[in-house]
Amino acid sequence: MSHRHADHDHVHHGSDLTPIEARVRALESLLTEKGYIDPAALDALVELYETKVGPHLGTRVVARAWGDAAFRARLLADATPAIAELGIGGRGGEHMVVVENTPGTHNLVVCTLCSCYPWPVLGLPPVWYKAPPYRARAVIDPRGVLAEFGVTLPETTRITVWDSTAETRYMVLPMRPAGTEGFSEAALAALVTRDSMIGTGLPEGIPTEPAGRPA
Ligand code: FE
Numbered sequence: 001m002s003h004r005h006a007d008h009d010h011v012h013h014g015s016d017l018t019p020i021e022a023r024v025r026a027l028e029s030l031l032t033e034k035g036y037i038d039p040a041a042l043d044a045l046v047e048l049y050e051t052k053v054g055p056h057l058g059t060r061v062v063a064r065a066w067g068d069a070a071f072r073a074r075l076l077a078d079a080t081p082a083i084a085e086l087g088i089g090g091r092g093g094e095h096m097v098v099v100e101n102t103p104g105t106h107n108l109v110v111c112t113l114c115s116c117y118p119w120p121v122l123g124l125p126p127v128w129y130k131a132p133p134y135r136a137r138a139v140i141d142p143r144g145v146l147a148e149f150g151v152t153l154p155e156t157t158r159i160t161v162w163d164s165t166a167e168t169r170y171m172v173l174p175m176r177p178a179g180t181e182g183f184s185e186a187a188l189a190a191l192v193t194r195d196s197m198i199g200t201g202l203p204e205g206i207p208t209e210p211a212g213r214p215a
Pocket of ligand 1: 166
């Protein structure tokens with residue numbers, strides 16, 4: 001049966017689980033029964049990504065790079081060990097590549113094949129990152145995709161699209177907003193948004209229209 005709830009629609013299959021939740025539960029039961037996974041270990045992993053690993057880690061990397069030219073150079077040359085200097089790393093971040101935005105180049109990250117994402121610095125990917133429309137259109141029409149995210153870049157800014165894989169995970173180093181001279185690392189980190197590290201957004205405080213750019 002199908003019916004409307006206050007905030008969502010879904011079809012019931014004898015429980016209050018959505019179809020995807022029911023599939024996940026079935027898979028987990030099967031894998032546990034076969035001895036492939038330990039539910040307690042799975043719970044610990046889920047809790048890790050829900051509470052500890054997330055984009056706040058990436059914001060620390062960006063803020064450090066904005067304030068420390070030597071770190072920035074190390075980060076762009078070989079991101080994985082540079083990120084490890086901040087105590088950040090792990091599964092999905094074994095081969096990180098950080099690409100730097102400049103007035104002439106804006107970088108956009110996608111995984112056209114599936115949903116490869118730099119987990120150690122950004123946590124779990126947003127739903128749209130995994131969705132076929134983003135994966136297809138980021139490559140075909142990056143400027144159109146950016147416009148949908150509310151990002152309008154000058155025509156003179158080239159957009160470079162990076163296709164993440166299981167081996168290589170990209171993160172964008174956005175441009176430091178104007179007027180942030182003298183900001184502490186924590187204050188800088190607070191300006192960094194998750195989307196600005198994927199390339200579908202900009203840090204807080206950077207106007208997207210050239211006309212509104214501070215002198
Ligand atoms: Fe992928």
